[in-house]
Amino acid sequence: MQKKIFCHFCATPLINKYIEGRTRRFCTSCNSPIYENPIPASCLVVINEKDEVLLVKRSVEPQIGMWCLPGGFIELGETPYEAGLRELKEETGLSGKIDTLLGVSTHSNEQYYSVLITGFLIKQFSGSMNAGDDASDVSFFSKNKMPKIAFSTHESFINTYYSIYA
Ligand SMILES: [Zn+2]
Structure with missing residues (x-):
């Protein structure tokens, strides 16, 4: 930084x-x-009826071109839930309902040094899928055909889902 x-x-x-x-x-x-602190963000593990995870392809740095969970930074005045649902809508076109908190973690970031990230599970969603905002593609992936995930924290939220909630 x-x-x-x-x-x-x-x-x-x-x-x-x-x-x-x-x-x-x-x-x-x-x-x-x-005072310098981690920057808060939210991300979503969205699961469909086939138990697949929704991923977005990043169209911005860091890790441009790699897949990750939909999500982004929490704006002033937003709760982590609201930020997560807003980012989901912006990046994938889907409206969701949060099921539970999967975890909270930090990962290092070149620009902000450290990002504090909350991961939420969503199993109820609606709308038609369209990549937008910071995403160039959006798709569901099964556990066995998962691409390499851009951030280890996102990967750990996915693993938490499959090990505890699936
Ligand atoms: Zn001063």
């Missing part, structure tokens, strides 16, 4: 300062550390 150079409140150049157990970026004008 690129180091932050200026305070995003007052534009003062930041320094390093050891605060609360680690070296942090610090604004001497605001007299405040710039």
Whole structure:
């Protein structure tokens, strides 16, 4: 991750300062550390009646061209559920109803350093499937014919589904 150079409140150049157990970026004008945290995202394990998983082909970096679960970053004011359902609609055209939380995890990301990701199970959905937004293709895959998944956290949510809920 690129180091932050200026305070995003007052534009003062930041320094390093050891605060609360680690070296942090610090604004001497605001007299405040710039706290950095994982960025929250939601993804969906959507399962059809044949027990297949819905995947989208990524049309953006990172991992462009690889398959992953539909999902994306949580916007301000959204719950993780709402963000997941919005991303599902944007990327696949499907409207879904969340069944349960499959898990919560973090994975490293070049741009944001760390992404905190919630994985939800969806078994009830409607609408016609259309790849959109950050997806160039969308399809269901059976457990035995799964392509390589772009992110290990997504893979672990899929594995959680097959080992506990299938
Ligand atoms: Zn400042």
